[in-house]
Amino acid sequence: MRDGVEWLQVTAEDWLDVHNELLARGAVRFEWLTATHNLGDAFEVTSCVATAAIDERWIVSTSITASVATLAHIYPQADFHERETAQMYGIAFTGRSSTEPAFDAPFEGHPLRRDFALRTRQDATWPGAVEPDAAARRRPSLPPGVLPEWNA
Amino acid sequence: MTEPVTPNPHSTIALHPTSCTSCMLCVRECPDWCISIEAHSEPDPDAPAYSNARRQSMKNVLDTFTIDFGQCMWCGICIEVCPFDALFWSDNPMSTATSRGQVIFGIDELAASLPGARRADGSAAPAIDEPPSGRRKK
Amino acid sequence: MTNQTSAPTIRVLEAGLACCGVEAGAVDVIDQALESVLLDATVGQESNAMAHILVIAGTVTYALADTVRAAYEGLAEPRVVIAFGACAITGGPYWDSYSVIPGTDHVIPVDFHVPGCPPTPQDLARALSTAVEKVRSHIKGSDANSPMSQGDLSSDEVSNA
Numbered sequence: 148m149r150d151g152v153e154w155l156q157v158t159a160e161d162w163l164d165v166h167n168e169l170l171a172r173g174a175v176r177f178e179w180l181t182a183t184h185n186l187g188d189a190f191e192v193t194s195c196v197a198t199a200a201i202d203e204r205w206i207v208s209t210s211i212t213a214s215v216a217t218l219a220h221i222y223p224q225a226d227f228h229e230r231e232t233a234q235m236y237g238i239a240f241t242g243r244s245s246t247e248p249a250f251d252a253p254f255e256g257h258p259l260r261r262d263f264a265l266r267t268r269q270d271a272t273w274p275g276a277v278e279p280d281a282a283a284r285r286r287p288s289l290p291p292g293v294l295p296e297w298n299a
Numbered sequence: 300m301t302e303p304v305t306p307n308p309h310s311t312i313a314l315h316p317t318s319c320t321s322c323m324l325c326v327r328e329c330p331d332w333c334i335s336i337e338a339h340s341e342p343d344p345d346a347p348a349y350s351n352a353r354r355q356s357m358k359n360v361l362d363t364f365t366i367d368f369g370q371c372m373w374c375g376i377c378i379e380v381c382p383f384d385a386l387f388w389s390d391n392p393m394s395t396a397t398s399r400g401q402v403i404f405g406i407d408e409l410a411a412s413l414p415g416a417r418r419a420d421g422s423a424a425p426a427i428d429e430p431p432s433g434r435r436k437k
Numbered sequence: 438m439t440n441q442t443s444a445p446t447i448r449v450l451e452a453g454l455a456c457c458g459v460e461a462g463a464v465d466v467i468d469q470a471l472e473s474v475l476l477d478a479t480v481g482q483e484s485n486a487m488a489h490i491l492v493i494a495g496t497v498t499y500a501l502a503d504t505v506r507a508a509y510e511g512l513a514e515p516r517v518v519i520a521f522g523a524c525a526i527t528g529g530p531y532w533d534s535y536s537v538i539p540g541t542d543h544v545i546p547v548d549f550h551v552p553g554c555p556p557t558p559q560d561l562a563r564a565l566s567t568a569v570e571k572v573r574s575h576i577k578g579s580d581a582n583s584p585m586s587q588g589d590l591s592s593d594e595v596s597n598a
Binding site for chain 1: 321326335336340357360
Binding site: 367394398 | 529552554556563
């Protein structure tokens with residue numbers, strides 16, 4: 148416990164059970180749920196639950212490759228967070244009858260994945276490509292944050 | 300010892316043109332890609348002539364240096380990363396512009412901010428006609 | 438409402454879209470004839486009528502593009518748009534984001550660009566002075582002796598449209 152927050156790392160199989168236990172312990176407030184994409188198939192899903200007085204909080208994380216159990220049946224507020232996370236990361240929440248997108252999207256795909264192509268960045272001319280010394284035979288600098296698989 | 304002066308966080312960035320070696324570090328480190336340099340290389344007249352030199356010593360000559368202040372977020376990475384102390388925070392205020400082009404500053408506008416510019420220790424930045432003061436071969 | 442010089446009230450629509458909205462909201466009323474109204478989503482309300490100046494203070498996202506366009510079209514002539522801050526000018530640090538339009542001028546024409554991240558409230562006050570003067574002189578034909586023309590914005594920084 149640090150500053151009233153306890154950080155838990157659990158397996159995907161235990162995800163639902165851990166939250167049921169926390170709920171039984173008084174964590175009746177669902178604060179948020181989000182994810183991190185660590186490239187490829189590696190995702191981290193993180194939730195935050197708290198007591199009604201918010202004097203104790205738990206931040207629970209699990210590492211997954213594609214899907215994790217839904218919390219919406221025990222925490223109704225998790226519904227919107229799971230819809231947003233599914234839309235932004237392409238993660239599936241099992242046990243839900245449907246996962247509608249959280250909002251109208253001016254984009255295709257899952258934008259918070261690290262390999263999501265940032266078209267504006269890809270199309271922009273990187274000023275750092277300039278090499279003043281024309282005779283220099285160095286490896287050319289590449290623009291940061293532009294992945295080769297975006298097919299620039 | 301002068302007190303370190305906290306620069307006005309909404310001030311501007313000054314360039315000391317003769318200190319710049321066109322190393323391209325500020326251009327490449329700027330997170331917003333708002334700095335552009337055009338430069339070319341010329342044979343360096345001050346380089347010693349080595350009989351076993353594999354190629355001629357060259358030096359970079361700065362042609363244009365622009366900062367797009369419509370993109371700049373005042374992070375200061377360019378000022379920190381410059382190995383030759385060519386960039387400084389300046390107290391000159393940023394003014395409102397009526398066209399998009401007026402917020403893109405070239406060498407002349409950036410050098411015009413030198414009088415209000417300060418080094419990290421609070422002392423004054425060099426004037427435009429002063430020699431380079433950063434780390435250089437000579 | 439008129440001020441002491443009997444100049445007409447110039448209303449300003451302040452679109453506080455992101456952090457720059459905090460700085461814009463801190464502008465002291467420098468002239469009693471400057472009346473700010475906050476932007477709300479239902480543009481075209483009577484309270485928004487007669488606003489001449491639109492201040493875009495923050496990041497313009499795709500989701501807000503229609504609202505910004507509607508706010509501009511709801512302005513009374515002559516219309517003046519001030520892009521306040523890096524996000525409003527070019528998208529700023531978020532220029533490459535999936536949800537951000539890289540600059541207000543992709544949506545509506547911009548008359549004044551105030552660089553900064555964020556700029557100071559004083560920067561906005563100076564830009565508003567010039568914008569108000571521009572609106573007043575267009576409405577009245579010309580009023581060279583108005584208090585706004587003695588502002589500290591030097592004439593070579595701002596070219597007349």
